[in-house]
Amino acid sequence: xxxxxxxxEMNPEIILLGKRIEGIIKEKGLKTREVAxxxxxxxxxxxxxxxxKQEMKVSTMLKIAKSLDVTVGELFTFKID
Numbered sequence: 001x002x003x004x005x006x007x008x009e010m011n012p013e014i015i016l017l018g019k020r021i022e023g024i025i026k027e028k029g030l031k032t033r034e035v036a037x038x039x040x041x042x043x044x045x046x047x048x049x050x051x052x053k054q055e056m057k058v059s060t061m062l063k064i065a066k067s068l069d070v071t072v073g074e075l076f077t078f079k080i081d
Contacts (some may be wrong), residue, residue: 015052016078022050024068024075038067 025035032050036043040063048054049064056064065072 010052010055014055017075018050018052020075020078021064021068024070025050028068030068035064035067039063 025032032046033043036046039046039060041060045054046064049056049060061072061075065075
């Protein structure tokens with residue numbers, strides 16, 4: 001089976017958001033699978049978001065923020081150039 005390729009480059013802010021989520025997970029000493037479970041999603045999808053390979057819906061972002069016990073605003077505490 002042929003691997004799917006994105007038609008356009010992923011927006012850099014999406015990649016930064018994924019890195020921020022990953023950072024919060026590490027700061028809190030959590031495991032990715034725990035956050036995925038608490039967010040009611042598949043761990044592979046969460047990993048795609050963290051790696052910046054897939055964009056997420058606002059509802060997904062809300063679930064992730066809730067499972068990390070942070071505000072959505074805290075997910076965006078990175079500098080956008």
